[in-house]
Amino acid sequence: EIVLTQSPGTLSLSPGERATLSCRASQSINRYLAWYQQKPGQAPRLLIYDASNRATGIPARFSGSGSGTDFTLTISSLEPEDFAVYYCQQRTTFGQGTRLEI
Amino acid sequence: QVLLVESGGGAVQPGRSLRLSCEASGFTFSHYALNWVRQGPGKGLEWLSLISDDGTRTYSADSVKGRFTISRDNSKNILYLQMNSLTIDDTAVYYCARMGVPGAILGWFDPWGQGTLVTVSS
Numbered sequence: 321e322i323v324l325t326q327s328p329g330t331l332s333l334s335p336g337e338r339a340t341l342s343c344r345a346s347q348s349i350n351r352y353l354a355w356y357q358q359k360p361g362q363a364p365r366l367l368i369y370d371a372s373n374r375a376t377g378i379p380a381r382f383s384g385s386g387s388g389t390d391f392t393l394t395i396s397s398l399e400p401e402d403f404a405v406y407y408c409q410q411r412t413t414f415g416q417g418t419r420l421e422i
Numbered sequence: 423q424v425l426l427v428e429s430g431g432g433a434v435q436p437g438r439s440l441r442l443s444c445e446a447s448g449f450t451f452s453h454y455a456l457n458w459v460r461q462g463p464g465k466g467l468e469w470l471s472l473i474s475d476d477g478t479r480t481y482s483a484d485s486v487k488g489r490f491t492i493s494r495d496n497s498k499n500i501l502y503l504q505m506n507s508l509t510i511d512d513t514a515v516y517y518c519a520r521m522g523v524p525g526a527i528l529g530w531f532d533p534w535g536q537g538t539l540v541t542v543s544s
Contacts, residue, residue: 354530356467363517364467366532375532411528412469412483 322346324408326415334422339395341418343408348388352410355384355393358417359404367406368393395420424448424533426518431538436509444501444518444535451499452476453524457531458492458503460514468514471503474527481527508542515539 323346333339343353351371356364366375368384371391381396395402403422408415430442444456458470471482471492480492491504501518516538519531 352529356531363534363536364519364531365534366522366530369522369530369532407467409467409530412472412481414467414469417466 322349322410322413324410324413324415326406326408326418328418329416330419330421332421333398335398335400337398339393339398339402339420341393341395341406341420343386343391343393343415345389345391345410349410351387353384353386353391354409356407356409357402357404358407364407424520426520426533426535428516428518428535428538431516431540433541433543434508435544436542438508439504439506440508440540442503442505442516442518442538442540444503446499446501446520449520450524451494452496455521455525455527456492456494456501457519457521458490458501459517459519459531459534460512461517461537462511462514465514470516472527473501475525479527505540508540510542513540513542 325344327342353371355368358364367378372384383394385392405417405419407417425447428444434440455474457472460468473480473492477494489507493502517534519534522530522532
């Protein structure tokens with residue numbers, strides 16, 4: 321079973337800064353990785369699929385990269401609404417999440 | 423607009439059963455596989471179960487295998503999760519989530535329902 325490890329656990333940044341979130345797989349998963357954003361009291365929302373494809377309606381400041389075992393979600397310039405928890409996912413496995421806080 | 427709306431959650435005693443429903447609209451229900459995912463209080467996301475578009479194939483996490491059963495009614499556009507022998511550890515928000523691609527049983531989940539809270543307590 322594949323394990324997804326996200327780092328850091330918590331990332332403290334300010335609006336306007338660049339955020340870089342990492343997801344590492346325990347074995348190669350090609351480019352089969354998705355990223356989700358979850359705000360308090362809300363369901364997860366798909367941001368990125370197949371490692372680098374933005375979902376419909378997702379702003380261009382969100383980008384994904386990587387392949388094999390190492391993946392990155394980058395938010396180029398943080399907006400106040402971006403502070404949330406982010407999860408990576410491959411098949412039936414989720415990472416433990418990264419909390420992005422002000 | 424693609425919409426998934428869960429219902430059936432509530433408070434239940436340990437050992438009892440509960441059935442969750444997820445009503446879908448805005449897309450051709452019978453073309454997509456569907457999932458149940460839960461999130462315990464203050465915890466991360468845990469995938470529970472998947473059912474294929476035609477309902478002939480189901481897959482479940484070891485943590486719920488033998489206790490939870492996923493099913494669907496393509497004539498009513500409803501997904502179900504029958505939960506038996508509930509324990510305190512099953513307390514969570516339960517989400518239904520559609521696969522992102524028609525026919526696929528692997529891949530990303532999009533969209534998700536708003537979730538329904540199940541509280542197991544004596």
